[in-house]
Amino acid sequence: ELVIVPIQGKDLPNRERFGKQDPFILFKLGNVSKRNTTDIRGGQRPQWKDDQISILMYQSDAKDATSLYVTCLDEDQKKDDLIGDCVINLAKVLEIGELDDWFELTYKGREAGMLLxxxxxxxxxPKHPTNRMNRVPPVPAHHSGSGAPLRRPINKKPKTEAEKPEVEEEHVDEGPVYKPPVVSEAVTPPTPAIPQVPVVPGAAGYPYGTISGGAPRPLSPSGASTPYGGHHTPQVPPANPYGTPAVPPANPYATPAVPPANPYATPA
Incomplete structure (x- = not known):
């Protein structure tokens, strides 16, 4: 007996012009054809929760019928539209007893989504290897209970390399580990501070001359205290005694001098 549990579909092309499509699946094995329930407005990602399809396989069928034809259709009132189909080889299922996988659908040579x-x-x-497995027997077709399908937990998303647990590498003793000597940094002695010498009035180098301690500064003649009152006025250095005296310019308006008469000249 072959038990088929459809789970869901994804990336199915939409065959409806307006609204969402109503997908269902048709399974055909040999001369037997069965379909599951329709997911109303399932659209491109339908889900089937309470579906289980059982197909009896006799000894003659098990040898010849090793291909399961799967057809996904959009249910309409007039005519069901084809969404996509595929063929599943049952050789692996008949050998190990179980197969959970995504199956790709095609439509006119193009991809048409996938079915889980x-x-x-x-x-x-009794000698078949599948009977040695600890599995729940199939639910009869005439069973009137809850009708829960024989679902198994499926890892829908395979683990990526980043999610896989890291395997710790075995530690190998390679002898003592070399550690470089620690070199301490040279400590620079602090620079001694220069002592500040207070300026005392009357001491040598005082810019305002020698003033007796405690004597007030002289005020300006006006009696008003000015910031420059009582300051020593520097003397103007004398002119250079060895310099050439400056000649005053000639007066352009002066009468020219008449040269004296020659006393030795012969009278006319």
């Missing part, structure tokens, strides 16, 4: 299916094979042969 759970396939389980139960053999009536």
């Amino acid at each position: 299916l759970q396939l389980t094979y139960f053999s009536h042969d």
Whole structure:
């Protein structure tokens, strides 16, 4: 017996012009065809929660019918539109008993989304390796209970390299580890501070001359205290005694001098 549990679909093309499509799946094995329920307005990501399809496989069918034809359709009142289809090889399912995987659909040679299916094979042969597995038997088709499908936990998203646990490397003793000597930095002695000598009035080098201690500064003749009152006025240095005296300029308006008569000249 082959038990099929459809889980969900993704990236299905939308065959409706307005609104969302109503997808369902048709399974065909040999001469047997069965379909699951329709996900109303499932659109491009339909989900089927309470679906379980059982197809009995006799000994003659198990040898010949090793291909499961899967067709996804959009249910309409007039005509169901084809969304996509695929063919699943059951050789692996008949050998190990279980197969959970995403199956790609195609439509006219192009990709048409994917379907997540759970396939389980139960053999009536007691010597078959699948009977040694600790599995729950299939629910009969006429069972009127809750109708819960035989779902198994599926890892829908494979772990990436970053999510995989890191394997600790085995530590190998390679002998003592070399440690470089620690060199202490040279300490620079602090620069001694220069003592500040207070300026005392009357001491040598005082800019305002020698003033007796405690004597007030002389005021200006006006009696008003000015910031420059009582300051020593520097003397103007004398002119250079060895310099050439300056000649005053000639007077342009002066009468020219008449030269004296020559006393030795012969009278006319």
